[in-house]
Amino acid sequence: MADARAGICTASGVAIDDIDPATGYDHSRRGYERVRASWVDLICQHGANEFHEIRDIAEVRSYWSEKRPEFTDGDDWLTEAFEAHRQFIAELGRPCRRSTCDIHFPVPTA
Numbered sequence: 001m002a003d004a005r006a007g008i009c010t011a012s013g014v015a016i017d018d019i020d021p022a023t024g025y026d027h028s029r030r031g032y033e034r035v036r037a038s039w040v041d042l043i044c045q046h047g048a049n050e051f052h053e054i055r056d057i058a059e060v061r062s063y064w065s066e067k068r069p070e071f072t073d074g075d076d077w078l079t080e081a082f083e084a085h086r087q088f089i090a091e092l093g094r095p096c097r098r099s100t101c102d103i104h105f106p107v108p109t110a
Helices: 002-011 029-046 053-067 077-092
Strands: none
Touching: 029 053, 029 077, 053 077
């Protein structure tokens, strides 16, 4: 499977040095930006919850930090995603409809 992924990456213009030999995944800057943008867009449109999106985005970002720390250093996906969601809801002109959205309905701390 890794060879097939690597072949697809190569065919789509990913440099050999940016392909993880063990998995065949694209670890290029372009790959990083696509993954990051996808997560920010998901949270922008749907909000986030600590049991789903927040945990998942932390896991994905941690993976990228392990593979390409130079990309993630100082790059806070979650802060950008939260701000994008706040703007998205403000532009809609109505309240967030996701009752489990930690951005708009944070759990009170005792």
